[in-house]
Amino acid sequence: MAERGLQVGVIGAGAMGRGIAQVAASAGHSVLLADATAGVVTQARASIEKTLSRNVEKQRRTQAEADEVLARIVDAGDVSRGYDVFRSCGLVIEAVVERLDAKQALFTALEKVIAPDAVLGTNTSSLSVAAIAGTCANPERVIGIHFFNPAPVMPLVEIIPAITTDRGVSERITSLVASWGKTTVVATDTPGFIVNRVARPFYGESLRQLEEGIADVATIDWAMRELGGFRMGPFELMDFIGNDVNYAVTRSVFEAFFYDPRYKPSLTQRRLVESGFLGKKAGRGYYDYREGAPVREAKQDAAIGQAIFDRILAMLINEAVDAVLMGVASPGDIDLAMTKGVNYPKGLLAWANEIGLSTVLARLEALQAEYGEDRYRPSPLLRRMVRDGRQFFA
Numbered sequence: 001m002a003e004r005g006l007q008v009g010v011i012g013a014g015a016m017g018r019g020i021a022q023v024a025a026s027a028g029h030s031v032l033l034a035d036a037t038a039g040v041v042t043q044a045r046a047s048i049e050k051t052l053s054r055n056v057e058k059q060r061r062t063q064a065e066a067d068e069v070l071a072r073i074v075d076a077g078d079v080s081r082g083y084d085v086f087r088s089c090g091l092v093i094e095a096v097v098e099r100l101d102a103k104q105a106l107f108t109a110l111e112k113v114i115a116p117d118a119v120l121g122t123n124t125s126s127l128s129v130a131a132i133a134g135t136c137a138n139p140e141r142v143i144g145i146h147f148f149n150p151a152p153v154m155p156l157v158e159i160i161p162a163i164t165t166d167r168g169v170s171e172r173i174t175s176l177v178a179s180w181g182k183t184t185v186v187a188t189d190t191p192g193f194i195v196n197r198v199a200r201p202f203y204g205e206s207l208r209q210l211e212e213g214i215a216d217v218a219t220i221d222w223a224m225r226e227l228g229g230f231r232m233g234p235f236e237l238m239d240f241i242g243n244d245v246n247y248a249v250t251r252s253v254f255e256a257f258f259y260d261p262r263y264k265p266s267l268t269q270r271r272l273v274e275s276g277f278l279g280k281k282a283g284r285g286y287y288d289y290r291e292g293a294p295v296r297e298a299k300q301d302a303a304i305g306q307a308i309f310d311r312i313l314a315m316l317i318n319e320a321v322d323a324v325l326m327g328v329a330s331p332g333d334i335d336l337a338m339t340k341g342v343n344y345p346k347g348l349l350a351w352a353n354e355i356g357l358s359t360v361l362a363r364l365e366a367l368q369a370e371y372g373e374d375r376y377r378p379s380p381l382l383r384r385m386v387r388d389g390r391q392f393f394a
C-alpha cells in the first residue's frame with residue numbers, strides 16, 4: 001500500500017460510494033462511509049457484505065479477508081450531524097448526487113474540519129472539477145477521482161486535476177489509486193473527461209441511424225456486437241445504463257461544449273425518457289423486458305451491418321483523435337481508458353492505425369458531404385496526420 005495508515009472518508013453511499021468504500025478497504029485503508037439519508041450506509045454495508053461473500057464463493061478472497069475488509073468500513077452515519085467525524089481522514093471522496101450546489105456545499109463544509117494536507121476527491125462524471133473546487137478556500141487540494149460502475153470491478157479510474165489543483169496532490173492521488181490495483185489515466189478538466197466524451201458517438205450515431213430508418217435497434221446492436229466486437233450493442237447498453245442517465249450525460253456534455261452539434265442529444269432518446277421507458281430498470285426501453293414480450297430479431301444483412309459499424313467507428317475514432325488534439329489526455333491513456341473503462345475491444349487510435357487513417361478520413365468526409373453538417377467534421381489532427389503520412393504510436 002502506498003500510504004499506510006491513511007484513513008479514507010467516502011460521502012454518499014449509493015451505487016458508487018459503496019463500491020469506492022470497498023475498493024479502499026480492500027487496499028487496507030480504514031474507511032468512514034456516510035450518507036445524507038438515514039439507513040443508507042447500513043444498506044450499503046449489507047450490499048458490500050454480499051459482494052464480498054460472492055468473492056469468497058469464487059475463491060477470489062478468503063472468508064477471513066472478506067471479514068477484515070468489511071470490518072474496515074465504518075458506518076459514519078448520516079451527515080446531518082456535521083462532518084467532524086472526517087477530521088482524521090487524509091482523503092475524502094464524495095459520491096453524492098450529481099448537482100454542483102450539493103458538491104460545493106459539501107466541500108466547503110468539509111474543508112473546515114479536515115487536516116490542512118487532506119485531499120478532497122470528487123467522483124463527478126459530468127461536472128467541472130474547477131467549479132466544485134472554485135468555492136473552496138483551498139482549491140489546490142481538490143481533484144477529480146472518477147471511478148466506473150461497479151467500482152470494485154471496473155479497472156479504470158480517471159484522475160482529473162483542475163486548473164487550481166496542486167501538482168503534488170495530483171501525483172500523490174494517482175499513485176495512491178494505482179496502489180489500489182486500478183489503472184489510472186490523467187485527463188484534463190474538460191466535459192466528459194475521456195470516456196464520457198469519446199464514447200458519445202457510440203450512442204449518438206446509433207440513434208441517428210435509427211432515426212433515419214437505416215436499421216432497427218436489434219440490427220444496429222447486432223452489427224456492433226458481431227462485426228465490431230463490442231460486448232454490448234449501443235441500445236442494450238443504453239437500456240442497461242438507464243436512458244435517463246445516458247440522456248443526462250449527453251445533455252450535460254452538449255451544453256458544456258457550448259452546443260457543439262457533434263454532441264447533440266437525440267429526440268428519440270428524449271421521448272423515451274419522457275415516457276418513462278428508462279431501460280431495464282423500468283421494464284421497457286429500446287427493448288421490452290416484460291415477461292412474454294416478443295424478442296426483437298436483427299436483420300443480419302452483412303452489407304448493412306458493415307455500413308452501420310463503419311459509420312459509428314469512424315465517428316468514435318474522430319472523437320478520440322480530437323481529444324488528442326485538444327490535449328484531453330495522451331493517445332496511450334485515451335486507448336487505455338476506452339478498453340479499461342468501457343470494455344472496447346480495441347483502443348480507438350490503435351484501431352485507426354489498423355484501418356488506415358486515410359480510410360477513416362474518407363468516411364468522415366463522405367458523411368460531411370452528404371449531410372452538410374458540422375457534426376461530421378473531421379478533426380484537423382486527422383487531416384494533418386493523413387497529409388503527413390503519420391500514424392499513432394509510431
Ligand SMILES: NC(=O)c1ccc[n+]([C@@H]2O[C@H](COP(=O)([O-])OP(=O)(O)OC[C@H]3O[C@@H](n4cnc5c(N)ncnc54)[C@H](O)[C@@H]3O)[C@@H](O)[C@H]2O)c1
Nearest residue numbers: 012013014015016017035036037095096097098124125149
Ligand atoms: N452510477 C454511475 O454509473 C456513475 C459512474 C461514475 C460516476 N458517478 C457519479 O457518482 C456520484 C454518485 O452517483 P451514484 O450513481 O452512486 O448515485 P446514487 O443515487 O446511487 O447515490 C448517491 C447517494 O448520495 C446520497 N446523497 C445525496 N446528497 C448527499 C449529500 N449532500 N451528502 C451526503 N450524501 C448525499 C444519496 O442519499 C445517495 O445515497 C455522482 O456524482 C455520479 O455522477 C456515477
